[in-house]
Amino acid sequence: MTELLSNFVAGRWQLGTGAGTPLFDPVLGTELARVDATGLDLAAAFAFAREQGGAALRAMSYAQRAQLLADIGKVLHAHRDDYDAISTANSGTVKNDTAVDVDGGLFTLGTYAKLGAGLGDRRFLLDGEPARLGKDPLFQSQHVLVPTQGVALFINAFNFPSWGLWEKAAPALLSGVPVIVKPATATAWLTQRMVQDVVKAGVLPAGALSVICGSSAGLMDQLQPFDVVSFTGSADTAAVIRSHPAVAQRSVRVNIEADSINSALLLESEAPGSEAFELLAKEVAREMTVKSGQKCTAIRRVFVPQGLYAHAAEAIGARLAKTTVGNPRNETVRMGSLVSRAQLNAVREGLARLQTQATVLHDGAKHALVDADPAVACCVGPTLLGTQDADGAGLVHDTEVFGPVATLVPYRDAAHALALVRRGQGSLVASLYGSDPGALGRTALELASSHGRVHVISPDVAALHTGHGNVMPQSLHGGPGRAGGGEELGGLKALNFYHRRAAVQASTAVLSSLNPPA
Known part of the structure; x- marks a missing residue:
């Protein structure tokens, strides 16, 4: 049997008295160690x-x-x-x-x-x-x-x-x-x-x-x-x-x-191919794939003006298509696995649930795994969903799939966009993309009451911003409502x-x- 990891309590290392719960390599499927706290004098x-x-x-x-x-x-x-x-x-x-x-x-x-x-x-x-x-x-x-x-x-x-x-x-x-x-x-x-x-x-x-x-x-x-x-x-x-x-x-x-249904919002003044538009596409693709989307701060909903829906789907999908998925030991792989078989099942179930109200814009299933057995590895490709029914697709605003999954949603005007973002019922972070400082500032303040952090990305900070999902110790981490209400x-x-x-x-x-x- 593999090693049973010790607990450190009361100033000394102590083993649990049970057989232990196994920890696995989520790519190879091999048992790595066991943990157990049975019998500890808590x-x-x-x-x-x-x-x-x-x-x-x-x-x-x-x-x-x-x-x-x-x-x-x-x-x-x-x-x-x-x-x-x-x-x-x-x-x-x-x-x-x-x-x-x-x-x-x-x-x-x-x-x-x-x-x-x-x-x-x-x-x-x-x-x-x-x-x-x-x-x-x-x-x-x-x-x-x-x-x-x-x-x-x-x-x-x-x-x-x-x-x-x-x-x-x-x-x-x-x-x-x-x-x-x-x-x-x-x-x-x-x-x-x-x-x-x-x-x-x-x-x-x-x-x-x-x-x-x-x-x-x-x-x-x-x-x-x-x-x-x-x-x-x-x-x-x-x-x-x-x-x-x-x-x-x-x-x-x-x-x-x-839970947190975090958002990325492109302001309505932007055009396809603008610097702010490209910054949105880049950040969404990055947030979907970093740690295989297993971040509490990852982007789950992407809001763009109605006229840019098709353009955004194409731009984000093109970036996701370049993501290689599989065994992290292979240097060509850019996205590894989910942490466990249970998490893989949860992502698949959540994805299927969302697909009852959204369509697939970029299919993660089409990513061939590199150096990994699909029958064993807990790998899943990044999937971009989309819905044209922003108001009626309630699951999109209520369901967090904790993996490389996001949904593209079009909005009519600024008031509609803000209302849709708030349907997340309180989130850890929202990111804004645009080139008008005044509009970005006003929108950030509108979102502040329902988010722990508002991350504003404009062309002047394209090379400087710390990232939608990166939690910096100098800034607050937490969020109201369904995000837990913590700080x-x-x-x-x-x-x-x-x-x-x-x-x-x-x-x-x-x-x-x-x-x-x-």
């Missing part, structure tokens, strides 16, 4: 992290904890090649897609290391200016932010085993809050290995970072009032988390990132989730003593 694991790890982290300043993040980054950089191999084997990703995950995590760690260094020797943060409580200014109120004295539980998704860990862990550790991560089972190997490398290097105090691989059963039961939980995954699971007694009765703070990243704003805000009402002399040194 209460002891959470208590150790909360008491030992939390106390050690809070004893440090923000700058000292920022140095921990920098040290983690150095450890991970030293093992970068190993992560490439694990990602290829367990996630079926080509090197560029692995970079999105691994290097994205490293970049986020580095960003928060720099932000934390700027906070200096502080051990808490002031929130705003003092407020006078009466006519005499002697007695005032000052809001402060102090690290929560609990643990941060991360229940992560399968698509980003590296970035999904570090984009949450970086602000948590910087805040002084210990982390317990439960990676998605299908791709848990990379997360487990990264934690193993960091633990072996001894850069963190005991209890600061733990990993539990396998079932999530019992994890929520361990949460206490000052703990926090961050979840990335399906809306159905999010609903279970929100209704758990830890959240509903003990008021554990929760952050959710769930992550956003620079130092991410620290708010791991701090408690309180008002200190005292004399000006007392409040002056609170002012932390830089």
